[in-house]
Amino acid sequence: MTGAAPMLEVAGISSFYGWARILFDLSLSVGRGEVAVLLGRNGAGKSTTLKSIVGLVRPSGGSVAFQGTEIAGMPPHRIVRMGLGYVPEERRIFTDLTVAENLEVGRQRPRADAPEWSVDKLFALFPNLAEMQGRPAGRMSGGEQQMLCVARTLMGNPSLILLDEPSEGLAPVIVDQMAATIGELKSRGLSILLSEQNLRFARMVSDRAYIIEKGRIRWQGSMDDLESDEAVKQQYLVV
Amino acid sequence: MTGQIVVQFLTGLASAASLFLIAAGLSIIFGVTRIVNFAHGSLYMLGAFIAYSLTQRLAAGTAYGFWISVLLAAFVVALIGVVIEILMLRRIYRAPELFQLLATFGVVLVVQDAALWIWGPVDLMGPRAPGLDSAVDILGQRLPEYDIALIVISPVVLGLLWLLFHRTRWGILVRAATQDREMVGALGRNQAWLFTSVFFVGAFLAGLGGAIQLPKGGADLLIDLNVIAAAFVVVVVGGMGSITGAFLAAILIGELQAFAVLVLPESTLVIMFLAMAVVLVVRPWGLLGRPMGEHAPGQAAEPLLRPATPRARLAWAALIGLLLVLPLIAEDFTLTLTIEIVILALFAASLHFIMGPGGMVSFGHAAYFGLGAYGAALLATTLNTPMELALLAAPVVAGLGALVFGWFCVRLSGVYLAMLTLAFAQIAWSVVFQWYEFTGGEDGLLGIRRTPWADDRIVFYYLVLAACGVAIYAMRRMIFAPFGYAVRAGRDSRLRADAIGIDCRRFDWMAFLVAGAMAGIAGGLYVYSKGSVFPDEMSIPRSVDGLVMVLLGGVQTLSGPIFGAAGFTWLQDEISRLEYWRFILGGTIIGLVLAFPQGLGGIWRQIEALIRRRRATGIEAGR
Ligand SMILES: Nc1ncnc2c1ncn2[C@@H]1O[C@H](COP(=O)(O)OP(=O)(O)OP(=O)(O)O)[C@@H](O)[C@H]1O
Ligand SMILES: [Mg+2]
Numbered sequence: 132m133t134g135a136a137p138m139l140e141v142a143g144i145s146s147f148y149g150w151a152r153i154l155f156d157l158s159l160s161v162g163r164g165e166v167a168v169l170l171g172r173n174g175a176g177k178s179t180t181l182k183s184i185v186g187l188v189r190p191s192g193g194s195v196a197f198q199g200t201e202i203a204g205m206p207p208h209r210i211v212r213m214g215l216g217y218v219p220e221e222r223r224i225f226t227d228l229t230v231a232e233n234l235e236v237g238r239q240r241p242r243a244d245a246p247e248w249s250v251d252k253l254f255a256l257f258p259n260l261a262e263m264q265g266r267p268a269g270r271m272s273g274g275e276q277q278m279l280c281v282a283r284t285l286m287g288n289p290s291l292i293l294l295d296e297p298s299e300g301l302a303p304v305i306v307d308q309m310a311a312t313i314g315e316l317k318s319r320g321l322s323i324l325l326s327e328q329n330l331r332f333a334r335m336v337s338d339r340a341y342i343i344e345k346g347r348i349r350w351q352g353s354m355d356d357l358e359s360d361e362a363v364k365q366q367y368l369v370v
Numbered sequence: 371m372t373g374q375i376v377v378q379f380l381t382g383l384a385s386a387a388s389l390f391l392i393a394a395g396l397s398i399i400f401g402v403t404r405i406v407n408f409a410h411g412s413l414y415m416l417g418a419f420i421a422y423s424l425t426q427r428l429a430a431g432t433a434y435g436f437w438i439s440v441l442l443a444a445f446v447v448a449l450i451g452v453v454i455e456i457l458m459l460r461r462i463y464r465a466p467e468l469f470q471l472l473a474t475f476g477v478v479l480v481v482q483d484a485a486l487w488i489w490g491p492v493d494l495m496g497p498r499a500p501g502l503d504s505a506v507d508i509l510g511q512r513l514p515e516y517d518i519a520l521i522v523i524s525p526v527v528l529g530l531l532w533l534l535f536h537r538t539r540w541g542i543l544v545r546a547a548t549q550d551r552e553m554v555g556a557l558g559r560n561q562a563w564l565f566t567s568v569f570f571v572g573a574f575l576a577g578l579g580g581a582i583q584l585p586k587g588g589a590d591l592l593i594d595l596n597v598i599a600a601a602f603v604v605v606v607v608g609g610m611g612s613i614t615g616a617f618l619a620a621i622l623i624g625e626l627q628a629f630a631v632l633v634l635p636e637s638t639l640v641i642m643f644l645a646m647a648v649v650l651v652v653r654p655w656g657l658l659g660r661p662m663g664e665h666a667p668g669q670a671a672e673p674l675l676r677p678a679t680p681r682a683r684l685a686w687a688a689l690i691g692l693l694l695v696l697p698l699i700a701e702d703f704t705l706t707l708t709i710e711i712v713i714l715a716l717f718a719a720s721l722h723f724i725m726g727p728g729g730m731v732s733f734g735h736a737a738y739f740g741l742g743a744y745g746a747a748l749l750a751t752t753l754n755t756p757m758e759l760a761l762l763a764a765p766v767v768a769g770l771g772a773l774v775f776g777w778f779c780v781r782l783s784g785v786y787l788a789m790l791t792l793a794f795a796q797i798a799w800s801v802v803f804q805w806y807e808f809t810g811g812e813d814g815l816l817g818i819r820r821t822p823w824a825d826d827r828i829v830f831y832y833l834v835l836a837a838c839g840v841a842i843y844a845m846r847r848m849i850f851a852p853f854g855y856a857v858r859a860g861r862d863s864r865l866r867a868d869a870i871g872i873d874c875r876r877f878d879w880m881a882f883l884v885a886g887a888m889a890g891i892a893g894g895l896y897v898y899s900k901g902s903v904f905p906d907e908m909s910i911p912r913s914v915d916g917l918v919m920v921l922l923g924g925v926q927t928l929s930g931p932i933f934g935a936a937g938f939t940w941l942q943d944e945i946s947r948l949e950y951w952r953f954i955l956g957g958t959i960i961g962l963v964l965a966f967p968q969g970l971g972g973i974w975r976q977i978e979a980l981i982r983r984r985r986a987t988g989i990e991a992g993r
Contacts (some may be wrong), residue, residue, distance in 0.1 A: 147983055148981075150982050152983075158848060163838060187552065187556060191983055206555065206560075207552075207555045207556045208555045208556075208557075208558050208559055208560045208561065210558060211555075211556060211558035212558045217556050219553070219556070223550050223553045225545070225546045225550065225553075227548075227549055227550065228542065228546055232545075232546075233544050234544045235539060235548075236542060236543060236546045236554060236557055236559070237558075239558050283557065284557070284731075287557060287558050289529060343505045368786050
């Protein structure tokens, strides 16, 4: 019975690029319907953690369980098809394809245990994408591309999404919009793990936080606890 | 006059059809899998042969029998492509691109012998297409009806491909994968399936190209390499991965060749090269192509080249000692083989010089070997030049060739560069092959004698040993001189090297020149060791020999090419007496690549990484 298992349970993984060890015995978990944030400075290992979960980097040792199923070592496409969506940091939209075609690439069959999305529903969530369906994605602003990237992942009807620094490089208004979107997704029952450097943004959307430094989890707790712990913020985060 | 021009124009359009089909297939496969399928010419050749056999059997002489045969042949070739993809390529998508190229060249060899075995060595005349076997009158000139069919086929295929890529989900996925295949995987698409289907389509197009030109060109065992060189030119001119670009480029090349035939029949191949050169200077990424990025992220850095350790020095000394005393202990036969090995070791080392430190993959290094060889041989036969002078002239001739070709090549990188080098080599080859009065064409140049003092095999052996030894040593020194560091800096990060004021292009060009001249020395010596020279010395297989030697020995070691040359030359000597030796050689290459996808050197690196990981996680766990 997978119903009782947490959405995501990462236990003691280590990851390497060639000889360089990036993650050290890293553990974290995301509960159902929860928004957890991975905070850390540049180069702390946030992206590597998310890539290790989705299978783009193969963790050596440790375990990654998604809804109770072990996924460590599986190829990304199988992991994603189980309902784990991934939004990369560099966005990586298909610039030659139109907005509608980008969404088509992400489309998968509906899943019983996850909110179901359609192009129309996504256009309702991201109204400005609707206006540029036929436009090549390369000719969109950074904020629009970020929205498209999230929408494209949602087309796979995931039950958990990994968002790698969704606020990076966005204007403050767009950051607020992104925060509202994440709130909306959460209210529809999605679980979310995001990585961030922007504490203000993290505060707006997250329930719980992990702080990562040099590939190790240094602190974990609720967002409120972090708020009141000036020492931790000073030590690990750019404030 | 106008009639002639119009008809010639239409002929050009007709000959563009096959070229477009094979180039489009090559381009699509490259776009998604990033594999330059050397065997695409072989698939084209199979298309021609299979269509030939089918037209003989299926309702022979009827129009529908002919067209069904053509389509069926393309379909069979597509299935062969799928088999190649599943059995071979699928296992090596993560291997360095050179190994992939090499594996597909293994397929070329295997297919050549398979075709020889099935269809025999005789050129086959294609049947006329029933119903289209007469000619129509255009402004007083006659144009074969079949040409009109060919003219119609290309735009129809282009249109169908457009629909396939823009109006089907499969096409959208393929276009997405062309841009970022990893991301397509991270959106839940199984890349393996996508790659196989792409290979199916690409191979189908190649097979179709071969089949539809059957009534015009027939089927023979040479078309595979001829057509692949032309297809490379079309793809490079049109822009990698652009089907419309391939369409335009095929027409451009087809027209240029059609009109060149009118003006100067010998210039057809040179025209193709000139067109490519002009396009690449104006638009380095082809008519409709786009620049490709620098090194893909996530790629491990190249291991360092290090000067020899004391132990390695000792091993070198022992090897040189052994080579020096060899004439005292070896038989004539062994000595002759050793002369060849030493010469080819220089050839391989010169290729390694641009490939390893320079990071520039040349698929046409035999051009410089051949230029040196023909330079020396022509001086000897036409001007009676003595051996000493001819040997000195060999690197000059080859170096000049490298200077000209290199000027274009260093403007490109990666597969563009590899294809361009191959195209240049193929052009040099065809000049030698076609210019019968000067070079003797296929008959080669014979009776080139050594100067009396070097006539003795042992003396010549020492001469070869000294020349090659000095040349190889000089290249080693250059790699560890500031020049070598600059070239390596350009390989590892062009942007950063440029930023600190290194003029990468110039250094690459110089490296090209050095490598070409060194290969020329090898070519000159080779002529005098054999007493003759043939166009084969600058053909694609000779270039690939060099690559196999370098890759066998390991790209990032300095001694690799030397041992690679020894092993490979010995193996070839052993098997070349057999009838189907290409099959064996091709099979061996494929087997080696499949067994060691990271190369022999790569294995050691993988083991080392594994050990380090174990150790690192072990320490962590023990805490
Ligand atoms: N492809 C790679 N090859 C080698 N090392 C890498 C690679 N990608 C990242 N690294 C290294 O791994 C470490 C962690 O990188 P990672 O991208 O996970 O950090 P991050 O926390 O996401 O940083 P940022 O906030 O800048 O995105 C860094 O030291 C980085 O240099
Ligand atoms: Mg990151």
